[in-house]
Amino acid sequence: MKMLPRAKANALIEALGGRSIVFVGLMGAGKTVIGKQVAAMLSLPFVDSDHEIEAVSRMTIPEIFEAYGEQEFRALEQRVILRVLESGPQVLSTGGGAFINENTRAAIIAQGISVWLKADLNLLMERVSRRQNRPLLKVADPRAVMADLMARRYPVYETANIIIHSRDVQKDVICAEVIEEVLRHCLSATEGQTV
Numbered sequence: 001m002k003m004l005p006r007a008k009a010n011a012l013i014e015a016l017g018g019r020s021i022v023f024v025g026l027m028g029a030g031k032t033v034i035g036k037q038v039a040a041m042l043s044l045p046f047v048d049s050d051h052e053i054e055a056v057s058r059m060t061i062p063e064i065f066e067a068y069g070e071q072e073f074r075a076l077e078q079r080v081i082l083r084v085l086e087s088g089p090q091v092l093s094t095g096g097g098a099f100i101n102e103n104t105r106a107a108i109i110a111q112g113i114s115v116w117l118k119a120d121l122n123l124l125m126e127r128v129s130r131r132q133n134r135p136l137l138k139v140a141d142p143r144a145v146m147a148d149l150m151a152r153r154y155p156v157y158e159t160a161n162i163i164i165h166s167r168d169v170q171k172d173v174i175c176a177e178v179i180e181e182v183l184r185h186c187l188s189a190t191e192g193q194t195v
């Protein structure tokens with residue numbers, strides 16, 4: 001992991017105020033691994049909403065889908081994310097459907113800087129094929145499901161504050177781009193404000 005100069009990390013944390021850096025995007029885009037590394041580079045706390053949901057429910061994500069269904073999962077996800085967002089600054093990686101839920105999205109917009117990790121279909125499919133922990137893809141044709149989710153979710157992900165092209169390069173490269181863009185966004189967002 002490439003270290004970030006302390007002064008730069010501090011400048012970004014100050015510019016965040018109490019807000020969180022929130023990763024959104026489809027399954028396999030890299031939200032969990034990139035979020036974790038960005039948090040480490042900034043010495044900020046890291047929360048992954050799926051991990052948090054698993055901890056509070058003492059069940060895995062597939063078990064929750066199996067036992068209660070997607071709707072209940074979304075309600076739980078919303079509760080967890082709203083609570084987590086109260087304690088920024090931090091890095092929060094969400095599950096792919098979180099930003100699609102209107103209430104969850106409103107909270108992210110109000111209390112976070114949203115970063116869409118955008119990747120192409122081939123890369124997403126290659127990455128999700130490594131683990132069998134995504135219930136929405138436990139179907140005969142997961143590629144078709146992913147393509148359908150792309151069509152339906154992209155118009156929503158597009159409303160994120162920042163878009164980063166997640167591609168087949170080292171994580172360090174993606175993390176450095178995220179940090180640059182978040183800093184740029186925060187500084188430009190404060191420009192023109194009356195003090």
Ligand SMILES: Nc1ncnc2c1ncn2[C@@H]1O[C@H](COP(=O)(O)OP(=O)(O)O)[C@@H](O)[C@H]1O
Nearest residue numbers: 026027028029030031032033034127169170171
């Ligand atoms: N830039 C990258 N280079 C190499 N592997 C990556 C990169 N980004 C993500 N991955 C891998 O892709 C898989 C999915 O990443 P993950 O963070 O779980 O995605 P998400 O949380 O968006 O579903 C993991 O195996 C992860 O290690």
Ligand SMILES: O=C(O)C1=C[C@@H](OP(=O)(O)O)[C@@H](O)[C@H](O)C1
Nearest residue numbers: 026027028050095096097134135
């Ligand atoms: O896209 C989705 O609806 C989901 C994405 C998953 O998280 P990742 O995006 O981290 O894989 C997880 O929250 C759940 O399986 C549902």
Ligand SMILES: [Mg+2]
Nearest residue numbers: 031032094095
């Ligand atoms: Mg994840």
